[in-house]
């Protein structure tokens with residue numbers, strides 16, 4: 267029996283907007299009428315509400331997730347010549363912040379099953395120039411933070427958690443982003459917790475770092491027109507803050523719905539039986555939940571990237587849109603070719619880039635569409 271084609275985008279922002287339009291529009295109109303657009307009461311309230319939600323002592327809004335990383339490194343006094351260890355399998359912004367500050371990104375390979383940085387690989391990269399580590403909780407699952415924090419303490423290193431893809435993820439009894447020295451967040455529209463443009467945030471439990479981050483996001487100023495140190499202009503405006511305040515009320519339910527959809531995919535992939543390839547569901551480690559910012563399966567075959575093209579095309583023929591996050595690991599990006607790496611320097615990151623494929627996963631995805639996708643996966 268042939269299936270009737272249904273068009274399913276990788277993300278449906280309109281569906282989410284429609285579900286909260288009344289709340290969001292009322293809140294935005296209030297901001298517009300107030301004419302208080304920057305560093306106002308909604309930012310303050312959002313910072314307090316998200317700090318409470320994440321059980322973090324402080325939350326500090328900023329302009330986007332890339333700035334959050336840069337501000338974190340500035341506040342931690344990472345300087346030119348320092349080395350910062352990070353994953354080669356992430357969005358470029360993670361490493362870019364290290365380069366922008368003049369420090370050197372040093373890549374450590376991932377665990378192929380979780381796509382997150384491998385603690386042993388990380389430890390093997392430590393030198394006397396290493397100042398900090400940036401871990402990335404990729405796709406919505408936390409890194410192995412116990413192991414990573416133990417390594418950081420042993421070697422006296424600072425830890426930044428890039429939580430752009432993991433707002434609401436828990437690692438044991440703590441939220442991702444609140445375990446290391448500083449957590450950074452992005453509210454870019456495609457994120458699981460997003461605003462209507464660019465937005466970002468930092469969390470910390472450290473009084474000194476909180477004060478410093480608050481200062482350097484606003485030109486190093488603690489008092490208007492008095493500048494204590496070099497900073498930048500990176501503020502989360504009132505319209506974005508008020509939208510995030512509305513959405514914070516829904517985030518638990520949304521993350522929960524993502525996990526329900528993901529479980530259906532995982533069951534389907536576990537039962538699927540294909541002749542020339544294996545579809546691996548994402549593996550979830552014991553200490554972390556997974557909020558499935560992305561649902562990322564991995565294709566195992568003789569030629570994974572060719573098999574992936576074939577699967578992507580077959581699903582697209584049936585109206586199912588998929589994405590590859592990310593097709594090229596950072597050590598092979600033109601930007602970093604001068605580091606002289608070969609693909610096999612980070613074999614798991616290289617393999618992941620050849621073989622991952624993300625399926626549509628968002629809270630508004632209808633159950634019958636999930637069924638449709640599962641059926642298509644079974645029949646590949």
Ligand SMILES: Cc1ncc(COP(=O)(O)O)c(C=O)c1O
Pocket residue numbers: 330331332333356357359360402428430431451452453454464465466
């Ligand atoms: C892992 C990761 N880090 C950093 C960023 C940068 O965030 P932004 O786009 O808000 O600058 C993103 C998202 O784009 C991301 O996915």
